[in-house]
Amino acid sequence: MVSLALARMRAVPRAATARFLAQPVTASALLLIVACVIYFAAQPRALSAYGIDNLLDEYTALALAAVGECFVIITGGFDMSVGAVMAFINVIMAVYMGHNATGFALLALGIGAACGAINGLLVTALRIPSLIATIAMMFVWEGAALFILPQPGGSVDQGFVVTVTGSVGQIPTAAFILVAAGLLGGWVLKTRAGGWLLAVGASETAAHTQGLPVRRLKILAYLLAGLFYGAAGMFFTAESGSGDPTIGQSFLMEAFAAVAVGGTIFGGGRGSAVASILGAFITGVINNLLQVLGVSSFTTPAFYGAVLFLAVAARSSRLHGYLRDAAHRLRPGSAGAGPPRSVGRKGTVLIPGGGKR
């Protein structure tokens, strides 16, 4: 139990190792390794170049969507339009692309960014709460996708499919895309503007008082998110090789789960793009593991929900507080003297302009 161990470590002044392990990226990486070890033990065949290539292809679209969603959640919003934007881009590519793959790959990113910018403007210029603005846009893009392609179908240029889902040398293209997304997402949050995004999420009022351009930062977050949805929609198109206007709902739920498992705090102020990618693969590997173990597809969601709950609960600072108190009470010598009742702590300290500490 990682969380229990962490709680024990926190009973003493927090050691550097504990701080390192508690970081979203490290914690997610550990979780992913554990999940992978169990998965590969249950299905040794998956531990091959072919198996890993498959795994990457299967969940890269979700990982890209999660990175996008993460940007919005970091600023304290929600983006419910993630799946619908992906579906919209997916059907546009499946219906109109023909053999102009490069042009449409760029177009996908452009459409994604435009959809994101619209969300951003609705939330900032028109001051519509993000949840409801993005639900409304979700309807719009879902409808637009259905309008272009009422039934699943369409076709995708084979060259495009081979390029995106194939490999460069021995390494799958998906791996390059993921590393690029991780570097880009991670870099953005390390820049000055990225630190400001986190600051807006931690406290909009404080960020405003500090003189940060809150509105422009929020638009930037939605725009970046849209850009990643564009990439996700494009990758999904290549991976599925066809168009499907109904993919939105499942991607919405899975993207939220991936971001949450990656340790990004809902409500804003703390989060990591890289951890969101890892989160997508944690949920993906668990999903595959359940299939391998022969769990019926009816039961899978229950396990999925339980994992989501455990991953989030393990990070709950309130829970760590309870455990710390319990550990304190159990320690000999402290009996009788009431332990300090610890209150859940609220994330890291933010310094606008300086990133997070």
Next chain:
Amino acid sequence: MTAADLVTTVRNVRAGHRTLLQILPIYVAVIILLMAGEAIRGGFVSLGNVGSLLLLATFTAVVSFGQGLVILVGGFDLSVAWTMTMAGVFLTSQAQGLNARGAWVVPLVLAAGAAIGLVNGLGVAIFDIAPIVMTLATNVVVQGLVMTSISGTPSGKAPPFLVALTNRSWGWLPWLVVFLACFTVLATLFLRATPVGRRLHVIGYNRTVAQLSGIPVRRTLILAYVLSGVCAAIAGMLAAGYTTTSALTTGDSYLLPSIAAVVIGGASILGGRGHYPATVGGAIFLTVLSAILAAVNLSDAVRTMITGVVILLAVLVIGQRERSH
């Protein structure tokens, strides 16, 4: 936190009482929509049609009460989707179209709804998990449990008394509309005239003030989620009664309308402000809108798009905007 904060909080919570102005706009919007419907198709505003529109709005209105309570305390409940489906599926599969069996199935389903809400409430209030994540997790857990227990195919029939409640009418006035009226009055009284209702408002408006005033914040939060689970269960059973059978997609189709009705009704998505009669108006608005779009010969695609745009417009005109910097 100062005494001034406490005073503003109390004043803001109390100010909600006096104002009818926050309930009226959504009903004006409903009337405009009805007139548009009449213009598009004659006879849209007949007693019979309005009665059946109100009947259809009841399901959304009931699930929106729970959703509204949770939004009032600053959360969301995504688990209403599968709680509703669970209620419908268990009602039909266990009652098998018999009143005698229905008599014990209905309380059990209500208890199951409450249990789901309790889990949500514990996660949010005790473990401090973000409501959207917690309720998303319970939603998929309930989905998995329901799908496993029925092997993916709903069966059976709703008990006759529920079928009667949801389908019979006195002349043009459906029984269910009378039910909705009573439900609305009781729910509003609960929110406005009981200590618990006021506590819910204070918690949503400013949780720190609530804590300092000695309100049992965690217990009240849990109660909001439990009530949301119960309301979703009621709505699910009513929907199953209306169609006599149950379907797996029922709940999902009510999730977003349940949130939209609350927001169009002018409640603040950040919590603390909202009026249930306005939420009922929001539910009616959404129902009338989809009836009009169904009357016009449009494809599903265009209907979905128009729904999105109209929700945006409605929020723009009557909804609560976010504070802006």
